[in-house]
Structures are given as structure tokens and as C-alpha cells.
Amino acid sequence: MMPRARLVCPALRWRRGSFKSERTKIEQALPAGVGGFIVFGGTRAAVAALTSALRDTAGRPLLLGSDFERGPGQQVRGLTELPPPAALGYLNDLDATYACGQITGTEARAVGLTWVFAPVCDLDVEPRNPIVQTRAFGADPSLVGSHAAAWIKGCQEHGVMACAKHYPGHGRTTTDSHEGLPVVTGSAAELQAEAAPFAAAVQAGVASVMPAHVAYPGWDPSGSAATFSKPILDYLLTTFAFDGLVVTDAFIMAGATAAAPEAVAAVAAVNAGCDMLLYPTDWAGVVRELEHVDPDRAEHALARYGAAVDPGAWPRGRATLDEAELAEHQRFADGLSDRAVHLVRGERPQLGKTLSVTIVDDDVGGPYTIPPRDVFAKTLAAQGVRFPRNRTPDTRHLILVYAEPRSWKGRADLGPVSLAKLERLVPGASLVILFAHPRLVSQIPGDVPVLCAWHGQSLMQRAAARWVATRV
Structure with a gap:
């Protein structure tokens, strides 16, 4: 086992009605020491069984997360779907947004997930943006920050880590970081002002922040994406005083590997200030390459991972979720969607x-x-x-x-x-x-x-x- 493998978070996908296709990956990744997994798809029963088996096999705590921007039902069949963030911003009911966070945290824990890659803190300010749109709460930094903070509090009060993404903002892009490296123009002062929702998320106590695979040359003249930019990440850690986990966006995205091969880029991300590497294509190759990370930076990243995964930091037991509570969640979601x-x-x-x-x-x-x-x-x-x-x-x-x-x-x-x-x-x-x-x-x-x-x-x-x- 390689200690720095804790900084790697591979993906597990539901395919053809089961997680069986991921068996070999699991059998290799857990002994190698990976820090957790991001889970895509599955049924309520299957995800609960998977997360339980992963922890039993590992014999140690793991960070197990999923993309729940529109509620747990976005990924897990049998759990509650919630309206997209843009609909919540349209309603502008902070109590409702807080309740969405609560439902997400409660249901995530009920199937053994302890990390949710939401909320989106980007601003919906560019009509040509191909990837943000209804995933954002809106265009106004104050409104977006307020709803992000409410959602984070609701989620984390139920023992599940939230993740503010995509710092310092993906809203002005006109290309998609899944397909290439977007470049956002503007001065450092302008870009920092638009990062206000992330400051609100940090003030709300968000447990993790995800930088964007987006370049901001007015802020960092090197042209590096935020994932690899020490000046941009330092601003998060010092000016915003964020002391949680910095996790990359998925490394399968073209924006992550626009400047270097995956394993080399992973080392650059950790050296710049990221603590966890999400969804690499070749997780084993990334683990091997992490031996080249600066020792002090590796130690700091491992300490942040340890604090996040510490069973004493969060209630890690599985929350109960009976059918009556699930039905209540569904009624709430239906009422909210009717209003939207x-x-x-x-x-x-x-x-x-x-x-x-x-x-x-x-x-x-x-x-x-x-x-x-x-x-x-x-x-x-x-x-x-x-x-x-x-x-x-x-x-x-x-x-x-x-x-x-x-x-x-x-x-x-x-x-x-x-x-x-x-x-x-x-x-x-x-x-x-x-x-x-x-x-x-x-x-x-x-x-x-x-x-x-x-x-x-x-x-x-x-x-x-x-x-x-x-x-x-």
C-alpha cells in the first residue's frame, strides 16, 4: 500500500444492472490504499450494499461520494429527485433550499454515501455557456451565495460533506471543460468579485471545494487552469481562509489534461494545493506518479484527507430512512416542483x-x-x-x-x-x-x-x- 494513494478517488459505475464490472478495480484499488470512490448510478439497495461492502473490505474509513446536484435521485434510483438549482434560485426560498440540502444529506447517508459533489456555486451569466445553465442558482452573486450556504448547512447538518464547485467560477466560459480548457478573460479583481459565492460557502463551513479546469490568465498569467494554479488556490486558502479539502474536478475531463498527461497533471494539481484527485482514467498510474509530489505538500494533503475522513469529525453511521420519510421527501419535492x-x-x-x-x-x-x-x-x-x-x-x-x-x-x-x-x-x-x-x-x-x-x-x-x- 502506498500512503499517497489516499489522495486518489476512482469512479465506480453501475453498468447493465449491477456494479459487477467494477469488481477488479475495487479488488486492486482498496489494497493499494485509495481514499475513496465516486459512485455513479445504481439502485437504493445496490448502492447501500456497495458502500457497506467497500468499508468492510477496506477495514478503514473511506470517502464515498456522488453527484447529487438535483438530489439523491439524480444518481440513485429509489431516492428523491429535487428540482435543479436554477429552479430553486427562481423561487428564492432559502428555507426550501435548506430543506433540499437536508433531504440530500439524509438520503445520502442512508445508502452509505458521505460526500456530495454539490452545490454548484457558479454564476449563470453567460448565455452561451454550454455546461452551467440550470445547474446554477442564478446570475446574482449574493443570491447564489445565499442559496449555496443554505444548501450546505442543510446537507452537512446531516453528516454529509458538501462540495462548492467550480472555484473560482465556471459561469463565464463559452466552452466546456469536459471537452477542452476554457479560458475566462477579466482582471483578477473582476474574477475575485465573481467568486463571492465561494466565500459564502466557506463562511457556511463547506467541507470541500472543487476548483475548475478553467484558465483565468488575468489572475494567473501562466495560463494554468485553477486546478493547477497556486495563486488562485492560495487565494481560496488565505483570503477566504478555507481549511477543508480541495478536490479536483474529474480527471477524465479534457481540461484536466490539456497541458500535461494525466499522471503528470495529477502531481501538478497536488503541488499547487489540491488534496484529492477525482476520477482519474488510470488511477494506478496516478498513484505511482504521486511519489513525485513535494513531500511537504503531500503531508499537508494527507492531513486534510485524514481530517475529512475521521469518523470523529462527522457522524458516519448509516442514517435510517423509512418509507414514510421517503414519501414525505417526495411530497416536498412535488410541491416545490409545482411552484417552480x-x-x-x-x-x-x-x-x-x-x-x-x-x-x-x-x-x-x-x-x-x-x-x-x-x-x-x-x-x-x-x-x-x-x-x-x-x-x-x-x-x-x-x-x-x-x-x-x-x-x-x-x-x-x-x-x-x-x-x-x-x-x-x-x-x-x-x-x-x-x-x-x-x-x-x-x-x-x-x-x-x-x-x-x-x-x-x-x-x-x-x-x-x-x-x-x-x-x-
Whole structure:
């Protein structure tokens, strides 16, 4: 076992209905001494079994985390989905955002996860940004900071580490760090002002911060991404007085390896001030290369990891989660999503009991699976709405537009195929439902009413269906 392996956090993915494909990785990584894992996918029972087995096999504490920006149901089937941060910012109800953090922390612990890679503290200030959009609470630094702080407190009060990302801000990028190294212009003073939500997160006691694979040459003239920038990370540690864990964004992203091969870049990240290396492609190669990290910096990073994983620092026992509590969480999420759905154009139309639905899906074509798109229609059908094969004179036509931030797209707006379909379909429509950022309403032709439902997740499809049901 290599002690510096504690600084590495590989990924475990649910594939073809199980985590079995990750068995070899687990069997090699735990004896090597890795500090934890990031988990993608799975069912409630499977994730609980996995985390328990990992800790039993390791015989030591581990940091086990997941991406829960939209609640635990974003990754774990059977747990609660929550509205995207942009919807929470729109509602601007800090008590509700705090409750979202509470639900996330409670349910994460119930399946053995102790680290959540959320909240996003970026500002939604660039309409061309291909990857932030509805993942951010909004554009105003004060609002974003307030909601991030509320979410962090709710999550961490239930024994789960939160992570403020992507320091000092990914909001002004026009390219995606999954695909390359974005460069954000602006002076150091301007960039530091826009990092205010991260200061609020630190003041709220956030346990970890994730720097961006983004370069800010006005702040660090070397052109290094924040992940590898000592001046930018020093500002976090000194000016903001952050004393928690600094964890990189995923090393599988092109922005991480734009300047050097993965293992060499990993050493540079730790030397610059990062403490943990998330989701490397070759975790074993990264572990071997960490022998070249500056000894003092390695010691400091290991101390920060030790403080984070210390069972005495956080309540590490599995929280209980019974079916009644889960149902209560779902009712809360449904109520919140109902409040977030709203018209962004036109007047509320009168719809009948006979509807037709056409889907314009801007998310099809990439390497990732998309959520089910039939939840909306099924929810309405359960309430007596008919969807005949052939339209009758009283049939009202609805168009559902799905357009989420997806790393493969490289754009923030609707693509040409989606636009062409809308030009053809909109003239006969009574309502367009936008499962996307509300600013995309500018791309919907004509003057048809447009309902904003924020995201294509099942939670928001059900909310949109309930909104429609009140007009049939």
C-alpha cells in the first residue's frame, strides 16, 4: 500500500444492472490504499450494499461520494429527485433550499454515501455557456451565495460533506471543460468579485471545494487552469481562509489534461494545493506518479484527507430512512416542483381532455443515456386525459422540448435539427413545454404559450403534467 494513494478517488459505475464490472478495480484499488470512490448510478439497495461492502473490505474509513446536484435521485434510483438549482434560485426560498440540502444529506447517508459533489456555486451569466445553465442558482452573486450556504448547512447538518464547485467560477466560459480548457478573460479583481459565492460557502463551513479546469490568465498569467494554479488556490486558502479539502474536478475531463498527461497533471494539481484527485482514467498510474509530489505538500494533503475522513469529525453511521420519510421527501419535492413551473410566454391556454404530444429532444445523440420521456404523458393518462392515434377536431397539440446541459453538445442553445422541427410543429400547437433553461424561449418560433419546467427529469415532467391537468 502506498500512503499517497489516499489522495486518489476512482469512479465506480453501475453498468447493465449491477456494479459487477467494477469488481477488479475495487479488488486492486482498496489494497493499494485509495481514499475513496465516486459512485455513479445504481439502485437504493445496490448502492447501500456497495458502500457497506467497500468499508468492510477496506477495514478503514473511506470517502464515498456522488453527484447529487438535483438530489439523491439524480444518481440513485429509489431516492428523491429535487428540482435543479436554477429552479430553486427562481423561487428564492432559502428555507426550501435548506430543506433540499437536508433531504440530500439524509438520503445520502442512508445508502452509505458521505460526500456530495454539490452545490454548484457558479454564476449563470453567460448565455452561451454550454455546461452551467440550470445547474446554477442564478446570475446574482449574493443570491447564489445565499442559496449555496443554505444548501450546505442543510446537507452537512446531516453528516454529509458538501462540495462548492467550480472555484473560482465556471459561469463565464463559452466552452466546456469536459471537452477542452476554457479560458475566462477579466482582471483578477473582476474574477475575485465573481467568486463571492465561494466565500459564502466557506463562511457556511463547506467541507470541500472543487476548483475548475478553467484558465483565468488575468489572475494567473501562466495560463494554468485553477486546478493547477497556486495563486488562485492560495487565494481560496488565505483570503477566504478555507481549511477543508480541495478536490479536483474529474480527471477524465479534457481540461484536466490539456497541458500535461494525466499522471503528470495529477502531481501538478497536488503541488499547487489540491488534496484529492477525482476520477482519474488510470488511477494506478496516478498513484505511482504521486511519489513525485513535494513531500511537504503531500503531508499537508494527507492531513486534510485524514481530517475529512475521521469518523470523529462527522457522524458516519448509516442514517435510517423509512418509507414514510421517503414519501414525505417526495411530497416536498412535488410541491416545490409545482411552484417552480411557470409560463414564460403567453397566456395560460384552455386545453381539453384530448391531447396529442410531440417531443423535440435536443439531448439525443450523445454518449449518455437520457431519462425516460414518457412520464409526462403517463401522468396525464392516469388522470383521464386521452391521447388518440388520430387527432380529432377537439385535440390540442402540445410540444415537449428537452434541452439539458450536456457535455458532448458544446453549445447552450437548441441545435439545428431541433429548430427545424419546431418551425414545422409550432403553428399547430396550443402549448410548448420547455424542459430547459427559460432563456431558450427566445428560440421558440411564433407566439405560442411556453411553459418553463426547467429540466427533463421525471420530477419536472410530473409537475408539468399536473400544471396541464388543471386546464383540461
